[in-house]
Amino acid sequence: MNKKSKVVRYNKWGYIFLIPFVVAYLAFQMVPLVSTIYNSFFENFRSGLTQIGPNYVGFENFKTIITNGDLPLYLKNTLIMWIMGFVPQILLSLLLGAWFTDPSLRLKCQTFFKTVIYLPNLIMASAFAMLFFTLFADSGPVNSILMQIGAISHAYKFMSHIWSVRSLIATMNCLMWFGNTTILLMAGMMGIDPSLFEAAQVDGATSTQIFYKITLPLLKPILIYVMITSLIGGLQMFDVPQVLTNGSGDPMRSSMTLIMYLNKHLFSKNFGLGGALSVFMFIITGILSLIVFKFTGKEDKDGR
Amino acid sequence: MKKRVLSLLTVAAMAATMFAGCTKDSTSTNAGKDNSAAGDTATKAEDGAAAELPEDTGKVLNIQVWNDEFKSRVENHYKGYEKVDETHGKIGDVEVVWTITANEGNAYQNHLDELLTNQESASADDKVDIFLVEADYALKYVNSPVSMAMSDLGITDADLSDQYEYTQKIVKDENGKIKGSSWQACSAGFIYNREFAKDVLGTDEPEKVQEAMADWDKYNETAKKVADKGYKMCSVNDTYRVYSNNVSGKWVNDKNEVVVDKNIDKWVDDSKKLVDEGAETTTELWSDDWSKGKRASGKIFGYFGPAWFFNFCLDADKEGTVAADGGWGFVEGPQSYFWGGTWMCAAAGTDNANLVKDLILTMTTDKTVLKEIAMDDQDCVNSKEVLADLAGSDDGNIELLGGQNPYAQLAAGAEKIDLSNLSEYDQGCNEEFQKAMKNYFEGNADKDKALEQFNKAVKEKYPILK
Numbered sequence: 079m080n081k082k083s084k085v086v087r088y089n090k091w092g093y094i095f096l097i098p099f100v101v102a103y104l105a106f107q108m109v110p111l112v113s114t115i116y117n118s119f120f121e122n123f124r125s126g127l128t129q130i131g132p133n134y135v136g137f138e139n140f141k142t143i144i145t146n147g148d149l150p151l152y153l154k155n156t157l158i159m160w161i162m163g164f165v166p167q168i169l170l171s172l173l174l175g176a177w178f179t180d181p182s183l184r185l186k187c188q189t190f191f192k193t194v195i196y197l198p199n200l201i202m203a204s205a206f207a208m209l210f211f212t213l214f215a216d217s218g219p220v221n222s223i224l225m226q227i228g229a230i231s232h233a234y235k236f237m238s239h240i241w242s243v244r245s246l247i248a249t250m251n252c253l254m255w256f257g258n259t260t261i262l263l264m265a266g267m268m269g270i271d272p273s274l275f276e277a278a279q280v281d282g283a284t285s286t287q288i289f290y291k292i293t294l295p296l297l298k299p300i301l302i303y304v305m306i307t308s309l310i311g312g313l314q315m316f317d318v319p320q321v322l323t324n325g326s327g328d329p330m331r332s333s334m335t336l337i338m339y340l341n342k343h344l345f346s347k348n349f350g351l352g353g354a355l356s357v358f359m360f361i362i363t364g365i366l367s368l369i370v371f372k373f374t375g376k377e378d379k380d381g382r
Numbered sequence: 383m384k385k386r387v388l389s390l391l392t393v394a395a396m397a398a399t400m401f402a403g404c405t406k407d408s409t410s411t412n413a414g415k416d417n418s419a420a421g422d423t424a425t426k427a428e429d430g431a432a433a434e435l436p437e438d439t440g441k442v443l444n445i446q447v448w449n450d451e452f453k454s455r456v457e458n459h460y461k462g463y464e465k466v467d468e469t470h471g472k473i474g475d476v477e478v479v480w481t482i483t484a485n486e487g488n489a490y491q492n493h494l495d496e497l498l499t500n501q502e503s504a505s506a507d508d509k510v511d512i513f514l515v516e517a518d519y520a521l522k523y524v525n526s527p528v529s530m531a532m533s534d535l536g537i538t539d540a541d542l543s544d545q546y547e548y549t550q551k552i553v554k555d556e557n558g559k560i561k562g563s564s565w566q567a568c569s570a571g572f573i574y575n576r577e578f579a580k581d582v583l584g585t586d587e588p589e590k591v592q593e594a595m596a597d598w599d600k601y602n603e604t605a606k607k608v609a610d611k612g613y614k615m616c617s618v619n620d621t622y623r624v625y626s627n628n629v630s631g632k633w634v635n636d637k638n639e640v641v642v643d644k645n646i647d648k649w650v651d652d653s654k655k656l657v658d659e660g661a662e663t664t665t666e667l668w669s670d671d672w673s674k675g676k677r678a679s680g681k682i683f684g685y686f687g688p689a690w691f692f693n694f695c696l697d698a699d700k701e702g703t704v705a706a707d708g709g710w711g712f713v714e715g716p717q718s719y720f721w722g723g724t725w726m727c728a729a730a731g732t733d734n735a736n737l738v739k740d741l742i743l744t745m746t747t748d749k750t751v752l753k754e755i756a757m758d759d760q761d762c763v764n765s766k767e768v769l770a771d772l773a774g775s776d777d778g779n780i781e782l783l784g785g786q787n788p789y790a791q792l793a794a795g796a797e798k799i800d801l802s803n804l805s806e807y808d809q810g811c812n813e814e815f816q817k818a819m820k821n822y823f824e825g826n827a828d829k830d831k832a833l834e835q836f837n838k839a840v841k842e843k844y845p846i847l848k
Contacts, residue, residue, distance in 0.1 A: 125846040126522045126806055127495055148838075216671045238664075238824040324666075325487060326817050329826035330835060342842045345487065351845070 111360075118353030123346065131350070139354035148339060149358060155244075155327075156335040159319070160312030162248035167256045168304070174256075175263035176289060181272075196257035206254065207321035210246055211237075237323070240332040247319050247333060251312075259304055266300030267293060310363055316341070435536055440506060440733035443478045446494055446513040448485040451694065452724055455565070458758065459751050460744055476737060488810060488843065491519055498528040501731045510729040511738055515562065517552050517801070518809035520725055524553050524561045525806070530728040531559040535739045541747055545764045548799040553725050562725035563746040565755060567764045569795030570623075570688030572715035573696075575675075575704055576784060578683050579711065582611050588786060592713040601716045602652060609661035613681045617665045617672055618653040618823060619816055620686040625649035626812060627719035632805040633812075639848050640811065640840055642833070650819055650829065657823045664823050676703045684710075688721045689762030689792055698782045705782040712788040718798040753777075762792045769793040807844055814839040 118139055120132035143149055174195065177183060185191075198206070213220050214236040221233040236242045270293065278288050294301075316337035319327065325341075327334025336359060343352035447453060457465050464472040471478040483493040497510050504510075515523055523529050532542065542550065542560065546567045553562035572595060576586035583594050583604070595601040605615040629643035656662040663682075665672040675682025676697050685691065692698075698705035726746065728738045744751055752763040756772055760780055763769065772778035773789035780786060805811075818836035821827040827835070841847055 123845040124495070125844065127499065127526045127528065130846065146838075212670070215669070216665065217674055218670070235824070238820075238826065240826065328817065328821060329824065330821045330831065342839075345492070346843050346845060347492075348842075348845045 114353050114356050114360075116353075117349045118357050120350050120353075122350045123348040135350070139350045140357070142351060143354050143358060149336075149355070151331075152334050152336045152339045153362070155331075155333060156313060156315055159244050159247050159251070159315065159333065159335070160309065162244060163251035163255075164305075164308055164312065166248075167252040167259055167308075168301075170252070170256045171259040171263050171304075174260045175267055176293065178260070178264055179267040180285075192257075192261065195260060198254045199258055201254075203250075203254065203317040204321045206250055207318045210250055211322050214246060238329055240329050243323065243329065243333045247315075247322060250318050250322075251315070254318075255308070255311075259308070262304055263297065263300060266297045270296045306366060306369065309366060313359070313363060313366075435735040435739065438476075438734045438736050440509070440511065441476060442507040443473065443476050443511045443734050443737060444481065444507075444509060445478065446481050446483070446490075446497065446510055448483055448490040448514070448516075450480075450482065451690070452514055452726075453480050453482075455745065455755060455759070455761075456741070459754055460741065473737065476734065485516075487813075491522070491809070494523075498523075498729065501528065501729060506733055509731055509733055511732040511734050512741065513727050513729055515553075515725050515727055516809070517720070517723055517725075517804065518812065519806055520552050520562065521804060522806040523727060524555045528730055529561045530730050530732070531555070531561050532563060532728075532742075533559060535728055535735060535742070537563070537739060537743060541743060544747065544749075544767050546766065546796045546799075548720070548796065548801050549723065549725075549764050551801050552723075552804065553727070562727040563742050564723050564725045564764050565746040565752060565761070566690065566723045567762050567769070567792070567796040568688040568690065568720045568723035569762065569792050569799060570686065570691070570715075570719055570721045571788075571791060571795060572684055572713050573687050573691060573783075574684035574711050574713065575678070575682070576709050576711045577678065577704075578608070578611075578613055578681075582608050582613070582683070586711055588711055588713050588791075591711060592715075595713065595716055598648070598652060598716050602656065605656050605661040606659060608683045609659055613683045614663050614675075615656065615661050615683045616675075616685055617663045617667065618649075618657060618819075619665070619667050619672075621653065621662070622649060622812070622816055623721050624686055624715060624717050624719045627799070628717045629803050632803050634805050634807045634847060637848070638846055640837060642815075646815070650822065653819075654823055654829075664820050676705065678704055678709070686715065686721075688723075689760060689788070690722065692780060692782055693760040696782060708781050708784040710783050711786060712783055712791065714791050714795055718795045720796070720799050720801075762789070762796070766793070769796075807840075807847070810843040811840055814843065 117132075119134060119136060121130065121135045121138070122132035123130050177185060178188060178192070212218055215221070216233045216235055216237075220236075221230075224230050225233065234242075236246060274292055274296075275288060278292055283291070314337055315335045319333050319335055320338050320341070323333055325338070327338055336355075340352055340355050340359070343355060445452075456463055457471070460473075462473050463478070466472060469480045469482065471480070481493075483490045494510075494513055497504070498513075501509060513523075513529075533539075539560075542563060545563070549564045549567055550560050553560055553564075555561055574586075574591055579586040579591055583591060585591070593600075594604045608615050625645050625648060626643075629645050631641060631643050633640060633643075635641050653662060657664060663671070674680030675685065676695075685695075687695065692705075692710075696705035696710065697703045700706060704710055726742050728735070728742065732738055746752075746764060749765060749768055752765045752768045753771070755761045756763045756768060757777060760782075769789050770793065773787060773793060776787075778787040778789040780788060815836050818832045818839060821835065822829050822832035
């Protein structure tokens with residue numbers, strides 16, 4: 079009797095320590111989430127200095143978003159740019175990670191290089207985009223160099239072609255995030271039991287075989303984690319394309335991402351449509367998060 | 383027992399956050415009510431004969447602007463203004479606070495809307511006293527009780543009689559009351575590079591150059607010649623305002639539908655042709671690529687611009703620019719138009735009414751100050767008398783124009799400007815239209831697709847439009 083109440087008394091500290099989190103979660107996550115869903119059922123915007131609404135309109139906002147065809151288009155743009163950035167990024171990271179963790183290479187100045195490849199992530203995305211915007215302007219340094227070495231005769235308008243804009247955005251995302259991915263993958267690679275590599279070497283496996291037959295399969299959980307977090311991050315792609323294209327997503331909105339579209343509605347204080355769009359994005363991201371849970375849960379069962 | 387207390391606590395915390403949400407809602411509705419109340423008092427004040435201004439009680443004079451142009455005018459020409467730092471100053475005991483919000487993407491307007499709708503509940507030091515507006519969206523604020531009529535400030539029509547009519551028409555509300563005042567008359571023309579004009583047209587005389595671009599047909603012919611010599615005329619975004627100022631109808635009709643005027647349609651067709659011929663560029667105004675024409679190496683024939691362009695945009699103070707060598711010339715161009723111009727509005731609810739009145743009178747009607755502004759900053763000031771005076775004397779000769787005196791042309795242009803087709807949606811419509819059409823000019827879409835995108839973008843910006 080006495081013992082039990084002592085445990086309870088001790089356990090209360092657990093709850094007390096949880097309070098800050100619960101309060102912060104309720105105030106900054108739950109309330110905005112619920113109010114976003116609530117707002118999505120209203121017509122609510124400002125025209126000039128007059129406030130229109132909020133008037134209850136049911137699912138009208140959702141209907142608008144589904145029927146005007148913008149959502150799939152911008153989702154497609156977002157995914158294309160994400161894939162264009164993610165594929166080179168994961169390849170580069172795998173290569174660097176394999177090199178850094180391979181004890182037989184004995185790379186020098188490892189810490190230095192690890193720091194350097196992580197550095198682009200420390201630059202503000204908008205500053206990075208501004209830098210690229212200036213570099214690739216019609217009369218910018220990249221065009222001058224290309225013209226001077228005679229590769230092109232007229233300045234190439236990087237900002238006026240669909241694929242050059244998308245490639246620039248993908249390149250920037252790749253540059254910004256490959257360091258982060260490398261470090262994650264390295265952690266995964268270092269967690270693999272070294273005796274497996276030794277055994278493979280003794281059996282006469284080449285380093286390519288070791289990479290494909292041992293490193294990659296054992297790295298799978300980390301790879302999936304990296305892929306899903308990067309996908310969720312990619313869906314929220316905003317600052318780089320927004321700054322690079324000056325918010326227009328041009329040419330012909332081919333580089334407009336979902337969040338840029340959301341920003342357009344919120345900028346005109348159209349909370350109803352913005353809310354409805356957010357709910358759609360919540361669902362999409364939710365489905366992807368469920369996939370993460372499924373994969374990690376399965377891995378635990380298999381591993382133990 | 384303990385558990386119950388805890389759960390109560392969590393419930394209380396949740397409830398508290400909910401109430402936090404509620405309070406926010408109620409203040410915003412209150413702000414709306416207060417706003418209409420402010421309107422009531424304003425109309426009441428109008429009923430009384432001569433407006434007696436209450437004594438100034440504010441310690442802070444808040445001025446909302448989108449660039450530092452007006453700030454530098456006040457710093458240089460308003461006696462009694464002491465500069466403290468880039469965004470602060472002092473007039474007597476009153477602290478002056480400048481808030482600069484960039485114009486693009488309606489950012490300035492959104493910021494201003496937020497402040498003005500909450501004006502009543504703002505603390506005394508945060509109340510907006512003066513805000514500046516541009517013609518593109520002046521109507522929005524003029525037709526709303528957030529701005530004060532000049533007559534309520536004690537500024538009479540006689541005080542403003544020397545101003546150009548168009549500058550007053552823009553800021554007249556539905557009842558015909560003037561609600562703003564400007565120190566600029568921004569009639570504009572074409573600013574050309576004299577050296578290139580000699581090369582292409584064989585002369586740099588303003589009269590001859592004007593002949594070569596007296597209307598759009600001649601302008602397009604000249605542009606072709608310019609392109610043949612390896613120059614670019616200007617950007618399509620430069621010519622846009624010339625067309626859009628000469629429209630026959632408003633952007634938005636009574637049914638809230640967006641209408642593309644035929645003169646704007648002509649801009650699209652003319653510009654597409656010129657871009658395809660390599661005679662015009664598609665660079666955005668103010669971008670680096672657009673700015674390169676300020677040096678001869680940029681090979682840009684000219685810019686469309688008003689008088690403030692001379693001083694504000696041509697980099698005359700930098701070595702090696704065309705302006706520094708006095709290499710520009712000025713002509714009226716194919717159609718008369720205006721660009722920009724800044725109107726001072728007094729915010730309803732200001733606690734510094736007397737100071738506001740004095741600032742408006744000094745900066746926009748005092749002829750000595752206006753002449754000073756014209757001489758120092760090459761601004762085309764909003765005073766018929768001062769402009770006539772400048773046109774007739776060597777005081778009006780401008781160095782960066784190679785000594786040319788543009789004031790006669792500027793004054794003539796200011797008389798001709800017709801602004802009957804302004805609407806409060808102009809800034810957003812103009813901006814989005816140019817952005818969307820850029821896709822057509824650069825071959826990324828056909829005209830219909832580009833128009834479709836314009837319609838989409840405008841509706842995102844103004845959800846009320848159909």
